[in-house]
Amino acid sequence: MTALFASGQRMLAIAANTVREAVRSRLLYTLLLFAVLLICAGALLSALSYVENDRILQDVGLGAMRLFGVAIALFVGVGLIHREVERRTVYTILSKPLSRAEFLLGKFAGLVFTVWMQLAIMALAFAAVSRASGAPLGGGHAAACLLLAVELALVVAIATFFSAFTTPMLSSLFAGGLWLVGNLTRDLREIGEASHQPGVELATTWVHRVLPDLASFNLSIEAVHGLPIAASDVWLPLAYGAAYCAVVLVGAVVIFEQRDFR
Amino acid sequence: MRPEASEIVRVSEVTKDFRPGLGLRRKRVLHGISFGVREGEIFGFVGPNGAGKTTTLKILMGLIRPTSGRATILGHDVRETAFRRNVGFLPENPYFYEYLTGREILAFYARLSGLPRAGRDERVLALLEQVGLSHAADARLRTYSKGMLQRVGIAQALVHDPSVVFLDEPMSGLDPIGRKEIRDLILRLRGEGKTVFMNTHILSDVELVCDRVAIIARGRIVHEGAIDEFLGTGERETDIVLGRLAPDLATALEEHRDAQLRRVGDRVEVRVREKDVDAVLQAALESGATVVSITPHRVSLETVFLSAVQAEAHEGER
Numbered sequence: 001m002t003a004l005f006a007s008g009q010r011m012l013a014i015a016a017n018t019v020r021e022a023v024r025s026r027l028l029y030t031l032l033l034f035a036v037l038l039i040c041a042g043a044l045l046s047a048l049s050y051v052e053n054d055r056i057l058q059d060v061g062l063g064a065m066r067l068f069g070v071a072i073a074l075f076v077g078v079g080l081i082h083r084e085v086e087r088r089t090v091y092t093i094l095s096k097p098l099s100r101a102e103f104l105l106g107k108f109a110g111l112v113f114t115v116w117m118q119l120a121i122m123a124l125a126f127a128a129v130s131r132a133s134g135a136p137l138g139g140g141h142a143a144a145c146l147l148l149a150v151e152l153a154l155v156v157a158i159a160t161f162f163s164a165f166t167t168p169m170l171s172s173l174f175a176g177g178l179w180l181v182g183n184l185t186r187d188l189r190e191i192g193e194a195s196h197q198p199g200v201e202l203a204t205t206w207v208h209r210v211l212p213d214l215a216s217f218n219l220s221i222e223a224v225h226g227l228p229i230a231a232s233d234v235w236l237p238l239a240y241g242a243a244y245c246a247v248v249l250v251g252a253v254v255i256f257e258q259r260d261f262r
Numbered sequence: 263m264r265p266e267a268s269e270i271v272r273v274s275e276v277t278k279d280f281r282p283g284l285g286l287r288r289k290r291v292l293h294g295i296s297f298g299v300r301e302g303e304i305f306g307f308v309g310p311n312g313a314g315k316t317t318t319l320k321i322l323m324g325l326i327r328p329t330s331g332r333a334t335i336l337g338h339d340v341r342e343t344a345f346r347r348n349v350g351f352l353p354e355n356p357y358f359y360e361y362l363t364g365r366e367i368l369a370f371y372a373r374l375s376g377l378p379r380a381g382r383d384e385r386v387l388a389l390l391e392q393v394g395l396s397h398a399a400d401a402r403l404r405t406y407s408k409g410m411l412q413r414v415g416i417a418q419a420l421v422h423d424p425s426v427v428f429l430d431e432p433m434s435g436l437d438p439i440g441r442k443e444i445r446d447l448i449l450r451l452r453g454e455g456k457t458v459f460m461n462t463h464i465l466s467d468v469e470l471v472c473d474r475v476a477i478i479a480r481g482r483i484v485h486e487g488a489i490d491e492f493l494g495t496g497e498r499e500t501d502i503v504l505g506r507l508a509p510d511l512a513t514a515l516e517e518h519r520d521a522q523l524r525r526v527g528d529r530v531e532v533r534v535r536e537k538d539v540d541a542v543l544q545a546a547l548e549s550g551a552t553v554v555s556i557t558p559h560r561v562s563l564e565t566v567f568l569s570a571v572q573a574e575a576h577e578g579e580r
Contacts, residue, residue, distance in 0.1 A: 006376055013373040017359065024361045088357045092418055095323045095351035095428075096374040099343045261325040262280070 010098050011106035018110025019117075022076060031075065032118050035068035036125045043133050054135035055224050061126040062144060062220045065119065069152045070179055073115045077159025078171035080107050085261055094261075101253045108160050108249060112153045119149055140223035143234050150241035151217035155179055157245040158212070161252040165259065182214035212244055270426050270457045271299035271322065276331030278317055278481075291317055293481045294331065299474075304448060304458040306472035306489070308465065308563075310571055314481040315461045316354060319430050322459075323351050335426060347376055350419035354430040354461070356411060360404035364395050364414060367403060368421055375422035389417040394443070408435040416444065420451075427451060430461045445471055465563045477567060479574035485566070492566045498536040498558065502543065505529050505552040511545060529554055 022028055042060030046053040081104065084090040093103060123145050130137050158178055162171035185208040192204025216237045222229050278292040292314050299305040309315045320326040321333055324340050338345040358367050368386040377385060390396045393413040398406065403414065412435050419427055432448070433441045448471050451458055462468060468475060469489065476486040485492065507530045515521040515532060519542060522533040534542050536558070543553065 009376070010374055013370060017362075017370055021359065021361060088353060088355075089359060091320075091323070091325060091353040092351065092356060092358070092371070092415070093374065094325060095346060095349065095353075096371065096422075097343050097346040097376060098374055258327070260280075260327060261320065 007099075007102055011102050011109060014093075014098075014103055014106025015110035015113065018080075018107050019114050022111070022114040025076075028072060028076070028114075028118070031068055031072050032121060035064055035118075035122050038064035038068070039122060039125045040129055043129050046133065054130075054133070057133055057135050058126075058130060058141075058224045059220070061129060062148075062223065065122045065126060065145075066148060066151075066218075066220070068122065069115065069119050069148060070155055072118055073111075073152050073155040074159055074172055074175055074179070076111055076114065077156045078163055078175060079168040080111060080160055081163040081256070082166075082168050082171070090261060100256050100259075104160065104164065104253055104256050105249065108156060108252075111156050111160070115152045115156060116149055119145070119152060136226065138223075138226065140219065140226060140229055143229050144219040144223040147217040147219055147234065147237050147241075150238055151214055154212060154214070154217075154241050154245055154248070157248040157252075161248050161255075164252045164256040178211065179214065182212040183218075184215075185211050185213050186215040213240070216240060268301040269298040270301050271305075271333075271335050271459060273297050273318065273322070273333045274331055276318070276321060276328045276333055278314075278321065278326065279329045290329075291481050292321075292328075295478065295481070295483045296331075297476045297483055297486050299457060299459055301457055302452065302455055303473040304452050304460060304471050306468040306475040307459065307461045307478065308463065308468055308475055308567060309478035310463065313478045313571075315463075315478055316430060318478070319428060319459075319461050322428060323349075347422055348425045350422070350424035350427040352412075352415045352419040352427075352429045352432055354434060355408075356415035356418075358403050358411065358414060358418075361402060363400050363402055364390060364406070365399040367414060368417055371418040372421045377422055385421065389421055392420075392447075393417045409437065409440050412436055412440070412444075416447065424456070426457045426459065428459045428461075431463070432460060433462065433464055433467055441467070465567055469563045475563070477570050479571040482574060484570045484574045489563070492563060499533055500536055500539050501555075501557040502532045502534065502539070502546070503529055503554040503556075504532060504546050505554055507532075507546065507551045508549045511549045511551070515542060515545075 039061045042057040042064070045060055046057035049056050081090075084093070084107075090103075094100065127137060127141075130141075155175065159171060159175040162174045166174070188204045189208040192201045195201065219229060219233065221227070222233075274296050275294045276292055276296070277290060277294050279288040279290050281287070282289050295314070295318065307315055307318065317326060321328050322335060322340055324343070324346075327341070333340045336345050336348055359370075362370065365386055368389060369382060372382045372386060387396070387399070390399050393416055395410060395413050395417070398410060403411065406414065412432070416429075416432065419429070429448070432444050436444060445467065448458055448460065452473075460468075460472065472489050474486070474488050475492060477484050503526070505528065512523055512530060515534070516523055519534055519538045521538070521542065524531045524533075532542065539556070543556075546553065
């Protein structure tokens with residue numbers, strides 16, 4: 001129990017430092033500023049329309065949160081480990097009584113917290129703009145934000161995974177590509193099923209099973225249109241996201257454990 | 263090789279292969295090296311650039327995995343982590359989070375090392391004072407000079423009061439005063455009963471502080487032993503500075519004692535073999551000369567180092 005507590009303390013130290021690094025980065029503030037501006041711009045766009053003003057405002061707002069959330073997660077996540085190795089800060093850190101797994105998980109936790117902080121600010125801006133424009137806000141919006149938070153944690157985990165063994169450039173290509181494909185795997189499977197060709201069906205089914213199904217985290221349409229959301233629409237993606245994160249992080253730790261820091 | 267009872271560090275038959283590129287070809291950089299570091303000593307790990315010093319140290323710090331062989335510190339395999347609360351490490355040209363201040367970075371390392379919250383701040387302050395950085399405690403590290411960063415590196419290596427300290431080129435980037443301070447600090451650590459492992463290529467520092475030395479060349483240990491053993495090899499010479507030396511005696515010394523004479527102002531410096539010192543002194547005093555100084559001239563580590571490294575290079579060419 002004491003060992004577990006000590007391990008948690010070490011990871012917390014790494015996580016807190018990761019948050020501090022992010023908080024002191026100007027680029028993140030710039031990205032956040034643009035996100036908030038885009039959310040506010042939704043109000044202008046909706047004012048130009050004669051119909052469905054609320055829908056346009058909230059579509060743009062939730063879309064901006066998703067886009068900038070993923071951009072921030074990728075931007076910080078892809079260089080997460082590589083930067084430490086490149087700057088050789090990892091040398092002194094790993095010489096302390098800290099395992100590589102604790103280091104990597106601490107970095108991941110710190111980054112997820114940072115991304116969630118940014119998401120919370122964007123969500124507040126979204127709520128303020130919606131409230132000011134008289135657009136309805138409800139549980140659907142909260143559920144959409146919750147699942148977006150899970151999606152962003154998964155994007156951070158994927159970025160951490162690639163960052164554990166490759167350069168930021170390749171990490172951003174792989175992680176960004178995986179995010180794009182991850183949003184299409186459900187459609188791909190449906191296309192495969194509609195093709196009625198066993199080979200195509202099998203391939204698209206496995207692509208959907210192996211790659212992350214990120215569409216399952218998107219409740220924007222339900223939130224914006226006020227459609228009913230079943231409890232399973234929230235907890236199933238939550239459980240799926242947590243499990244997928246765990247698998248990706250285990251993979252990252254296994255690879256990171258084998259690395260030589262030359 | 264069996265570890266000695268008081269050994270703190272033991273490296274046994276360690277080899278390391280690297281892949282230079284993406285191909286399958288491997289390059290061996292350590293060829294089954296073995297050596298030990300005893301408790302309470304300052305151990306110098308010496309070698310030319312590219313000999314394998316830093317690779318060895320990184321294996322000991324768990325940053326690189328050995329291809330074969332075993333390395334232990336305090337009896338623990340270097341892959342373990344818990345024992346590292348008794349180990350301090352200063353890498354070569356250390357880098358730190360430059361957005362942190364001196365105080366913050368040391369508090370961060372103290373926290374990682376498991377130092378309890380109570381007393382952590384006092385420990386950080388004491389270390390900043392010890393390495394002469396208390397005036398810059400609240401300045402961001404991006405404003406620190408190279409020498410100041412080296413001091414931060416030393417402070418973080420000592421923040422948890424380890425019993426073994428590994429230093430990779432600790433004098434690097436320091437001015438002569440800074441180098442002397444670090445030498446004094448290393449000697450003080452030994453005085454406190456700590457074991458110090460020092461990677462360096464500055465042989466004069468090794469001669470001044472180390473108790474034992476291992477020389478590595480082309481990934482092989484070519485010498486290991488006490489510093490006095492190294493310097494005791496070969497014939498010793500002594501420098502005698504004489505005043506009022508009669509010209510005929512000077513000629514006689516050159517001819518019969520194989521002495522080397524050098525005039526320094528109105529004095530003469532005579533370099534003679536150690537076995538001739540008594541006879542030369544007696545002759546000088548009898549002739550009315552005055553003895554200004556007698557300095558035993560030790561064979562420098564550089565001489566031993568160069569011959570060992572050259573011998574290894576010749577061996578490798580065969």
